[in-house]
Each structure stands twice: as C-alpha cells, then as structure tokens.
Amino acid sequence: MKRFPIKSKSTASKVLSDEAIVVNFQESFFYNLNPVGTFIWERCDGRHSVEEIAASLTEEYQVDMETATRDCRKFIDELVEQGILQWGEPLR
Helix, strand or coil: CCCCCCCCCCEEEECCCCCCEEECCCCCCEECCCCHHHHHHCCEEEECCCHHHHHHHHHHHHCCCHHHHHHHHHHHHHHHHHCCEEECHHHC
8 A cells, every 4th residue: 555645743834935834843843845845745645645746746847757756755755754744544
C-alpha cells in the first residue's frame, strides 16, 4: 500500500502570501517554507501521494516529472525526519 504524507498533530501552520510558517510544538521550533515548499506542504493532507503532489508541481512550475518526484520525496522525507510530517494510510 502507498504511504501518504500527513501533517503531524504536533504542528500548526499559517500561510502568509505564498510562504508557510510551520511550528513544531514538540521541538519548540518553527520553519519558514519557500513558495515551492508551501505548495508541497499544503498538499500533505493524507489525500495526495508523493506522485500526485509531484504531478501537480509539474503543472505549476517548469519542472519535469522525474525531477519533481525526486525533489518532492526528498523534501517530504526531510520534514518527516523533523517530525512535522508523518507517513500514513490514505484518508480518501
């Protein structure tokens, strides 16, 4: 079964203009995501797979599917390591 990225319950976020501020309450740390990171963050809702998020990146930005998938997976894995995203079953 595919894993889907989901925001951790120990986070809160706010999008200002086209950048997100994400707070990790467990670590008392916040992250400022650039517009591409915010685009990905907003789709980490348990309803979009990495491949679906990458496909939407190719539509929004000038990037090929292979690059979008690789970079999207790397970014999501980094956020999982930081504890602000987690992998889960689809919420569809």
